[in-house]
Amino acid sequence: MQARKNIAVIVAGGSGQRMGADKPKQFLHLSGLPIIQHTVQAFLDALEDIEIILVLPKAHLAMAAAIIPKLSKPGSITIIEGGATRFHSVKNGLAQIDDPAVVFIHDGVRPLVSSQLIHSCREHALKYGNAIPAIPMKDSVRQLFPEEGINKAVNREHYKIIQTPQTFLSEIIVPAFETTYNESFTDEATVIEQTGHAVHLVDGEEGNIKITRPLDLIIAESLLNNS
Template identity: 65%
Template structure:
């Protein structure tokens, strides 16, 4: 296969409402640095030739640039404006992809993603066209429909993580579709365009920081 760029689109558009904070969760401090710093650095450290697109609201552009300046390779990171929804933010990021690439799309508030998972996703995307990290469900689950509910087999379900990783020729045309509220992640967009997605083993530590307890857990994991 011809040489491919590696491009990580980091989506950082959260407002921090569930954190009960005036500061967006991606800018809260974790182990002495903003959450988003750890996320960006994880991708820069995974591959020497990684290019990163940080997508965030216009109101956060200045602080984002300040954080980027403190990274190991600030020149490899470009900050662009986000959109109305995650779909539109990712679509803005994809406009920066102009050559055959492996494209990672990652939540800005998953700062504990490992080098191993990033590299696993890259290799699986090369082999299968896509790589979606997933972990097993531990708890019992029930399907609820109105006033009725029933137990379902948790072995038939997985918890989906990021980075959701694709060959550019799969993910770029998929995002030509009009926005649909059912597009909860990039995998659903790819599936809508006729591409089944390939699951890889995710990581328990690759948590998404959305609530105060998540920040406590992330701090403990980093220590």
């Protein structure tokens, strides 16, 4: 039987607009290093044999290429051009996968993902076919009914906040992305769900934050300095 690889498709398509920055958010510095460098290194540290497919807009490829030599295993990293949407960028990354693999699909701006979470997702994906990290909602939640002009409280225990790395066996995720793009595809779990696969949730981590706004960068800096 052919050995199963470990492959991380890291998607970094942000522009930095919401950060109010003059560069894409994945290249902003966190503790002196670009965010994307922290993210990629987290996977290199977690799994000795990991292969990284780094997916970025064409305009950012050169910036990423300059970072690769600074990582611990630059030969394990491939940089490719993304697409018009996250779906198309992930699809481009998945197109590079030919062999049986555990595939991690991760946001480039979640630099604090732990080795423990990566291993947990891998183990559950091997058992269930997929593993989607999720954390509880802490705030009260209300559902809006715009046509009626009202809103109603909902039970937050019935909802989860989804994170990455969303992790899959390649024989599930690669064929799923052969479908036509739909605006309802908010993440990779929604893509496999439309093929009939049940989504398996695993415990995520509060510290596995996605950096999209200036406050997130301050929080990430604090978490990193106190880890």
